[in-house]
Amino acid sequence: MTNFDIHKVDFSLVEIELARRLGHELGGFGSNWPVVYTIADSDNVYVGETLNAVNRMNQHKANPERQDLTTLRVIYNEQFNKSVCLDLESYLIRLISGEGRFSLLNRNVGIVDSNYYDRAHYREQFELIFERLKDEGLFEAELEEIQNSDLFKLSPFKALTPDQEIAVGQIMEAITTSLHSDPSSLELIVKGDPGTGKTVVAIYILKMLSDIQSSSDLEDPVSDERFTKFYTERNRDLLGGIKVALVVPQQSLRETVERVFRRTPGLERVQVLTPFGIAESQDRFDLTLVDESHRLGMRSNQPAAMLNKRFSAANERLFGNDGLHLTQLDWIKAKSDKVVLFVDPFQTVKPGDLPTSTVLELVESAKKRENYIEIISQIRVLAGDKYIPFVKELLRGQADESPDFGEYEFELFDDLGSMISTIKQKDEEHGLSRAIAGYAWPWNSKGPKNRHKIDIDEDGVKLQWNGVVKDWINSPGSVSEVGSIHTVQGYDLNYAGVIIGRDLRMDPSDGAVYFD
Template sequence: MTSSEIIRLPFDRAELAVWSRSGDKRVSNWPVVYILDDDTQTAVGKKKREQRRKIYVGESLNVAARMRQHLASIERSRLTNLRVIIDDTFNKSVCLHLESYLIELLSGDGAFEVLNRNDGIVDADYYNRAFYQDRFDEIFHQLKMAGVFTRTIPEIINSDLFKLSPFKSLTDDQAFAVEGVVKSLFDDLRSNDRSTTVIQGDPGTGKTVVAIYLLKLLADIRSSTDLDALDDDGDSLFSEFFTDEHRMLLRDLRIGFVIPQQSLRKSVQKVFRKTPGLDPTMVMTAFEVGESEHDFDLLIVDETHRLNQRANQPAATLNAKFRDITTKLFGQDDTSKTQLDWIKARSTHQIFLVDPAQSVKPADIPIELLQQLVADAKAADHHHPLLSQMRVRAGSDYVGHVRRMLGVATESGAQPPASVPDFGDYDFRMFDDVSAMRAEIVHRDREVGLSRLVAGYAWEWKTKGNKPGHDIEIGDFRMRWNSTQTDWTASPGSLGEVGSIHTVQGYDLNYAGVIIGPDLLFDTTTGRIVVDRASYFDKKGKEANKALGRVYSDDDLLWYIQNVYAVLLTRGIRGTYIYVHDPALREHLRPLVSLP
């Protein structure tokens, strides 16, 4: 078996001319992948911040001619190093795959500013693909030894920077959603019509990935030039949008990205800080939108179901802000107005990413408003469903099984399952001993990383503010709640802590160990799952809404807690482990979960 050769040259006309005359036919007539980068590092300001190196990855059948084109580009002519990856067995399909593979990993590594557009990322099948994937790993190792990568592949793919990267190959339904959204957006921009679009999907269908991909695609269209046509391999579903007309339509557009959850918002801001065309200031709270001095042309809202209605906020200052923003936008303090109304009032076009079944507390937008939002988008032909399960490697029925298992009512009215379906190699297990489950999570973390314990909010947060002690006590088992709410899954002490819904919603784990606490019980008399209000310690998750004069019943609370556990049980990519505190509920669920 031959190995791939990586040729390194200075990126200048003289060196390229010498190489072109070398007689190697692969210079002008062979499929190759190439990497251009800049090794310049500049100290700036008092803190001597390191200027991030830039990198570009491409593929070509005539690399010598392609380099002459790049030298004509102002931005790319500033790059200094050229690496050409040559293999006698490469063909066009292999090169397209390797190009995409390297771009995704470079974006997730974060050491370079990746200059590529994101519309050329492909993941097509082709002959002998498995063989070439092994070859790619060898190429990665060579590039890492040369300093192109700074982390290993497992370290990269477990990072939020990789998981939230705009450089992703999309599933068919994700690609169709992006194409439909962009097409209708340009139609609405031409006609000066207002528009509301909904992208709807279950946990793990990639709603956040689609939102970030959309933002990067729009940024690339807006900044594109005629020379960028050489990036287009002709296979991109979105090539048609890179035109002068579309560029002009986007030229002065004010765009914002609204993310209600603090932890996810901070992670996305880190990604935007490292992505050309995107800026962390684009990532906002609904409050920041309401207080902005400017209206927006387009607002994309992730996790729309976590926007707030009028309710008691975590801080008194936010209660005052809610009142002031509503008064400013609508002329009076109308308590029926929600943050959804703010978004619509402050923007001409909105794209909402939503899953009504992920509302987890009474302050969230009421489900009837979300259902109306979806219905209106469908009526306007602005509704795009996401169906493919991208997170959980257990097939598309896993999410439905979890929801039915927990007794969550579904739109289809499906009955609770009688047994666990065949989830293939997915590791879905119930544990009778929570300490044994913790030991397995620690083992999995050593094996593949990013394995964590999570739980429902069924224990008081006594250690808040890093006070000493433990929060969750089950027999001899003693652990603390998450010590941070920002980027908890990647924080140094997270393996020794238990994460709550507020730290993991929107995130992936390789393995999730879920503790179903005493807030959920099984009533053997009625045969129903019920709530124990006294064992639910999320104060904002059960308090009465004085502003709207609403008190939440046990049935209302049950619905939110079921949603909480449904979210927790759909975090694990490779496996989900379950410990159930209530013995009766454990026995009820046992036939629905594989045994160790």
């Protein structure tokens, strides 16, 4: 395959001189060939692709947000077609956003993970392009370090799967239609199994709403961008000044999302709240998105006396009584005009979570009102869409045989020490590899006075539960601990070593799996 080239030009040149330089130095690549480009200064960067670099740069020079950028890099290869350039543009946007060194000036208008002929071979050159740009100072971190970061994994510039793209379009249509013509409340249910990217879709929506709010009449829409139709003056006016919140029930994931939002232009204005936070807020919200809504809590099962008091006070403040039937979902509905709930009825974890029956009722009600959206494609597990249904069938005793999971790595261990050694080796090679388990062993090491105690003692291996609750996966020493479900739900791992406790059993008489 012919080698790529990166041509560097001073973007501060006046329009006529810049056009002359590009036309002369790029030749046919400057006016009639698909190319990818970056325009940057010390703090900001814009990434784009175009068939006519000369004309496109004139458009950027007329844009107040980009006209003072200083360095243009044009990336081209005689074998790069339009599909390759769109993929490379998406690749660079995600990496720049994921590293977080620059403020990315791109709007969120729709990056979709599309396949094309010989993609794997072109992708090999993408890594070489990254290394070249790193040598020129556009990146500092190593590629794997960026791809393993929270900012990359939760970036609003993720490439969407086709059904995530459909879901984003449907959610945006519902929100904007409701703002335009329906003054009544909106309750939209978005259902997805584990690993389908519900959190990514929620963040994507929030970034797009922020981008529409700050869009300008001088913006130059590109016809093949998926969500350009939402960037209208009418939507900008309707969204201007609205109060938007994201509620994240899980403490560990919430703090990670807050960190991502602080480093993403436009998202720093979005309030990331606990369920208690929205109930106790002095604000009323025009729109609230709730991630992992099935983890919202009930009145009767709070884990601490102080939380029981806060729950009671919130109920009294919002409803004038402390009815045991009231839940954190009721708080959110009372404080918000329009609500988008991301749910999985079968991912409840604690006794205090909303009952599965309640979440299923929400789903059925939304279907009847035609306010229901489902995300199906599996993106977290390399085994693909067949994996989660197979595991569910396996646990129900309904699986006849294992489907073909392609290159997915699956290994069974009968010795805990061997598995822990493998996980540590994978962490050295790829990062983000952790041991996790269901709560089948007591938490002896809980609290500062008990940190020396052992929690899991099997096969001569002594281990402790996660030493911290917040952002355990990224905490020092986590590779030598065991994470509970509360610390890993919503996170991505490269490799997971699952310790199966004595709470999961099999009846030898009929092979049925049951929980004890």
